[in-house]
Amino acid sequence: MSVVTDPSQLDAAVDITRKTMNAVELACSRFRADSELARLRASEGSRVSPLLAMLVGKALEVARWTNGSVDPTLGNDLAALGYDRDIALVSSETHVAGTTVLARRPVAGWTRVSLLDDVLTVPRDLRLDLGASAKAVTADLVAGMITKQLGCAALVSLGGDIATGGQSPSGAWEVLVQDLPEDPAQRLRLADGAALATSSTQKRRWVVAGQPVHHILDPRFGTPVDPVWRSVSVAATSCLRANALSTASIVRGFSAIEWLSSLGADARLVDRAGRVVVTGNWPVVTESETAHE
Amino acid sequence: MDIRSQGKRRAIVVTAAVGLVGLVTTVAGSALLWNDTAEAQSASSGTVNNQRSGSGSGSDEGEHSSFSFDEDAPSPNTNAPQLLTPSQGGAVQGRSSGS
Numbered sequence: 001m002s003v004v005t006d007p008s009q010l011d012a013a014v015d016i017t018r019k020t021m022n023a024v025e026l027a028c029s030r031f032r033a034d035s036e037l038a039r040l041r042a043s044e045g046s047r048v049s050p051l052l053a054m055l056v057g058k059a060l061e062v063a064r065w066t067n068g069s070v071d072p073t074l075g076n077d078l079a080a081l082g083y084d085r086d087i088a089l090v091s092s093e094t095h096v097a098g099t100t101v102l103a104r105r106p107v108a109g110w111t112r113v114s115l116l117d118d119v120l121t122v123p124r125d126l127r128l129d130l131g132a133s134a135k136a137v138t139a140d141l142v143a144g145m146i147t148k149q150l151g152c153a154a155l156v157s158l159g160g161d162i163a164t165g166g167q168s169p170s171g172a173w174e175v176l177v178q179d180l181p182e183d184p185a186q187r188l189r190l191a192d193g194a195a196l197a198t199s200s201t202q203k204r205r206w207v208v209a210g211q212p213v214h215h216i217l218d219p220r221f222g223t224p225v226d227p228v229w230r231s232v233s234v235a236a237t238s239c240l241r242a243n244a245l246s247t248a249s250i251v252r253g254f255s256a257i258e259w260l261s262s263l264g265a266d267a268r269l270v271d272r273a274g275r276v277v278v279t280g281n282w283p284v285v286t287e288s289e290t291a292h293e
Numbered sequence: 294m295d296i297r298s299q300g301k302r303r304a305i306v307v308t309a310a311v312g313l314v315g316l317v318t319t320v321a322g323s324a325l326l327w328n329d330t331a332e333a334q335s336a337s338s339g340t341v342n343n344q345r346s347g348s349g350s351g352s353d354e355g356e357h358s359s360f361s362f363d364e365d366a367p368s369p370n371t372n373a374p375q376l377l378t379p380s381q382g383g384a385v386q387g388r389s390s391g392s
Contacts, residue, residue: 003386067362108362135392159392174380175387187380190387194376200391220361231391235376252362266376283379 002142005169006152013146013154020145021158024138027052028130030075031085037128045114045121053118059133062244063110068219069248073109075127077222081213082206104220131215136197136243139163143239153192161197163239168192177268179203179231184276186268186285196235197242199250201227216250228253228271235266235282 002013027049029035036052048056059072078084113128114121122128139158143165146154153166155173164173171192178185179200190196204215218225232249236242245265249256257277260267266280276285 001387069362155387157387157389160388160390161392162387162389170381172378173386174383175389176385177389179390187382187385189378189380191374191376191378194374196377196387196389198389198391203391233389237374237376281375281377283377 001157002146003155003157003173004146004150004152005154005166006150009146009150009152012150013152016145016149017142017156020138020142023051024055024134024141028055028128028134030078030127030129030131037130040120040122042120042122043124045116045119047118048120050118053115053120055130055134055137056113056115056120056128058137058240059128059130060110060113060115062133062240063108065241065244066248066251068108068110069251070132070244071108071110071219072128072130072133073113073122073126074217074219074222075129076125077217078129078215079127080222081208081224083204083215105222108219110219132247133240133243135159136161136163136195136239139239140195155190161195161239161243162190163195164190164193166192177233179270182274183230183270184274184285186276186283188283190235194235194237195239195242196233197239197246198231198233199243199246200231201225201250202230216247218251225251226253229256230270230272230274232256232270233268234260 002010002017004010004013025032026035028037030037032038036049040046040048040052042048056072062070063072109126112123112126135158139156139161140163142158143154143156143163146152146156147165153164153168155162155164155168155175162173162175172189173192174187175190175196176185176187177196177198179198180202183202199216201214201216205212207213213224214227216225217223227250229250232246234242234245234249236245245260245263245267249260249267249269252259256267256269257279260269260279264280266282267278268282269277269279271277278284
């Protein structure tokens with residue numbers, strides 16, 4: 001979804017949004033056999049397109065920012081859990097668990113990936129999954145392109161990740177933060193140029209061997225993290241940064257509160273019981289704001 | 294990125310303009326010393342090489358028995374801009390939810 005401050009530019013903004021999303025999907029989708037990432041044989045090092053190189057580079061930045069809490073090399077683990085196609089198809093099927101030995105991994109996968117300019121090397125036993133960062137990168141890209149090319153302010157929301165660009169008429173954007181309809185909601189003003197991302201353990205869920213699983217994995221084990229938080233929302237100066245911190249917080253569980261506080265991050269964490277914790281300068285919730293929308 | 298190996302002690306030194314410095318102690322007496330450049334780095338240009346020394350195309354030599362993402366707490370960003378303020382009502386222009 002794109003919101004622009006100049007109605008005459010809406011069609012052009014939608015066109016930019018669609019074209020950019022299509023280009024990113026064609027570069028890095030795990031679910032399309034014709035994507036560049038799916039066709040890549042990078043164990044010996046392969047030249048990749050500038051777009052894929054940028055997307056991989058951003059994913060590795062996220063891994064560094066989060067000290068490996070968000071790792072882009074968990075594609076095989078997601079596939080082993082049955083998440084190897086669109087989530088709508090995954091959720092509708094019955095998945096049987098294979099024999100699994102839960103072992104702590106000796107080394108972080110992302111540290112074994114090499115990107116030297118446009119030459120990408122990925123060890124044979126790893127498979128990239130850029131889902132956590134590519135959507136946020138796309139939101140940042142689209143917001144920047146609309147602002148620059150069309151000369152108007154824009155709010156771009158891709159799957160719940162929001163990026164903004166330009167100067168809005170009132171100096172901020174009115175946004176609603178809420179995961180599922182039954183979750184606590186909060187309305188806020190997001191400053192011009194700021195971004196907001198929410199990661200959730202309540203969506204992209206399916207059942208494996210009778211047990212519900214979700215798509216956010218602990219890189220140390222390659223298995224879904226304990227859903228301490230229903231959702232975590234973070235505001236930052238880029239959507240990539242916001243998404244990185246929100247996803248990492250899901251992975252880190254309770255320790256995320258201290259971690260986010262130490263970073264000075266503006267964050268809102270909703271626990272299993274629907275209780276809300278905020279860090280940084282996230283506006284304190286008033287009683288009237290906690291009502292479900 | 295400059296990667297060096299000193300026997301069992303490995304150090305990964307990531308050089309860049311600004312950032313936070315931390316020290317992670319890991320198993321087998323190895324340590325990762327890094328300079329987390331956060332948003333200062335641009336991955337769209339230059340070189341990004343995360344490989345540990347001697348890992349060639351990615352195979353690990355087995356000196357590490359496990360890894361962790363625990364680390365020393367970085368310094369808070371006390372100069373952070375005000376990104377969020379309370380609602381003033383009006384039409385909602387965007388919604389942030391998980392996906």
